[in-house]
Amino acid sequence: MKKREIVIVRYGHREVRDYRVTGHCALVSRAFGADKMIVCGEKDESLLGTVKGVNERWGGKFKIEFAGTWLSVVKELKRKGFTIVHLTMYGLPVQEVDCELGKKKKIAIIIGSQKVERAVYENADFNVGVTNQPHSEIAALAVFLDRVQGGAELSKDFSGAKRQIIPQERGKKVLNF
Ligand SMILES: C[S@@+](CC[C@H](N)C(=O)[O-])C[C@H]1O[C@@H](n2cnc3c(N)ncnc32)[C@H](O)[C@@H]1O
Numbered sequence: 001m002k003k004r005e006i007v008i009v010r011y012g013h014r015e016v017r018d019y020r021v022t023g024h025c026a027l028v029s030r031a032f033g034a035d036k037m038i039v040c041g042e043k044d045e046s047l048l049g050t051v052k053g054v055n056e057r058w059g060g061k062f063k064i065e066f067a068g069t070w071l072s073v074v075k076e077l078k079r080k081g082f083t084i085v086h087l088t089m090y091g092l093p094v095q096e097v098d099c100e101l102g103k104k105k106k107i108a109i110i111i112g113s114q115k116v117e118r119a120v121y122e123n124a125d126f127n128v129g130v131t132n133q134p135h136s137e138i139a140a141l142a143v144f145l146d147r148v149q150g151g152a153e154l155s156k157d158f159s160g161a162k163r164q165i166i167p168q169e170r171g172k173k174v175l176n177f
Contacts, residue, residue, distance in 0.1 A: 013041030059161030
């Protein structure tokens with residue numbers, strides 16, 4: 001069966017100011033089964049270094065890329081057959097659309113940082129809310145990725161890891177390869 005492709009589109013990134021939150025978005029995207037995050041904003045070498053280091057230690061092939069304008073990124077993803085989902089508190093409740101979106105083989109998920117312009121809502125195939133309360137792109141991303149993959153990402157295998165955690169009831173056990 002063809003593997004599902006999941007791409008995260010980070011709308012806006014200001015170097016230094018957004019480093020921590022964009023970094024956490026990348027870590028959540030990677031851990032929760034996405035393949036790539038495209039950051040539409042300032043090119044931030046430290047983010048590239050963080051993701052590279054995590055991949056080297058913990059495995060997998062998660063990628064981070066930088067792009068100038070979100071609209072050209074979205075147009076290209078549409079051309080490649082991706083369904084575009086914009087996460088926003090104003091959108092349709094995730095619990096009403098997760099079954100339909102879970103069937104899509106290619107999903108691109110837009111998450112904001114600063115205020116998102118109206119054209120994002122108009123260009124998205126789906127505007128989806130994880131609750132209709134204001135919170136965070138990190139939380140919205142984690143819940144959405146879990147819902148569309150039906151929990152399958154929780155047991156994802158990260159190939160090529162130098163470290164592997166052996167889950168313990170108490171304490172830490174890590175294998176080093
Ligand atoms: C911290 S919010 C910033 C919102 C910004 N102040 C605005 O007015 O658009 C950043 C991002 O988190 C995501 N987000 C926040 N609450 C959400 C919710 N309830 N459902 C889905 N996404 C949400 C959206 O992608 C949003 O662009």
